[in-house]
Amino acid sequence: MRILLCDDHRLFIDALTASLQSRGEEVVASVVEPQDAARLAVELDVDICLMDAHFPGGDSFAAVRQILDAAGDTRVVILSADNDRDMISTALACGATGFVLKRASIEVILEVMQRVHAGELVVRAGGGPAHGSRQAGPGDPDALIEPLTAREQEVLAKLVLGQNTEVIALAMGIRTSTARTHIQNVMSKLGVHTKVGAVAFAVGNGLVPLCPPDLQDAIRAATRPQLEARPPSPQRTAVAASRVRTDRLGRRVPAQLRDRAAS
Incomplete structure (x- = not known):
């Protein structure tokens, strides 16, 4: 990589660079500003950008969006000193496909990057090795404010698969309003405020299994911010209006007749 x-x-960052290089990984650059990372990700054809979540004078999540928009196949892993659920949600919403704590071992950090490079969505909110970490279950008091019901567990699993409220309702044979209520209950019990946050918490705490690789793109697309539709500019509207032709009675002339007359 x-x-x-x-x-x-x-x-x-110097210590992390030395540790990764000692394990045969290629660290092409290390920088202290997210703006520099956004620029170098494109210039250096980077596979993985490992970026801190907090900068005193920069916006790491804005840089994540810049990298993903401009750098093609580059994937971003967020490195953080804390596992705040809303912050994890924001990272995923910006398009990051990996999250790992700073206090994690170098083996865990490297594993997260390798799995993200392979196309997985990986949230490692604990510091222990992946193969030995304690997986929280639906009834684990450390993971949940209140245990999930069987129906809520099913809803959460479908959210992880990237399904929206209408699809969940159809799959479960319930009304959309009922599905919406289940989703709100799940978010309340997980202590998060968004569906993206519920997905991040579920994956990071092992509440549901990670989705298969062929559904990773669907999840990333669902969690990326959607651009608002922009109204047509006045200039474009004026140009379009100028192309509308009418006859002497004020009736619009069909395009095919205009083209025939012009020829």
Whole structure:
């Protein structure tokens, strides 16, 4: 993998660079500003950008969007000192496909990057190795404010698969309003405020299995911010209006007749 590191703590990033290089990984650059990471991700043809979530003078999530918009196949893993659920949700919503804590071992950090590079969506909100981490279950008091019902577990699993409220209602044979109520109950019990947050929490705490690779793109598309439709500009509207032709009675002339007359 061609790795780009971005963190405002130079000693940490230098130590991380040395650890990754000692394991045979190629760290092509390390920077302390997210704007520099957004630029170098394109210039250096980076596979993975490992970026800190917090910068005193920069917006890491804005840089994530810039990287994904401009750098083609580059994937972004967010590195954070804390596992705040809303922050994880924001990272996924911006298009990051990996999350790992700073206190995790170098083996866990490297594993997350490798799995993200392979096309997986990976949220590692605990610090232990992936193969030995304790997986929280639906009744685990450390993971949930209140246990999920069987119906709510089913809804959560479908959210992880990228299904929207209408699809969930149809699949479960219930009304859309009922599905919406189940989703609200799930978010309340997980202590999150968005469906993206519920997905991040579920994946990070092992409440449901990770979705198969062929559904990863659907989840990423569902969690990326949607651009608002822009109204047509006045200039474009004026040009379109100028192309409308009428006859002497004020009736619109069909396009095919106009073309025939012009020829």
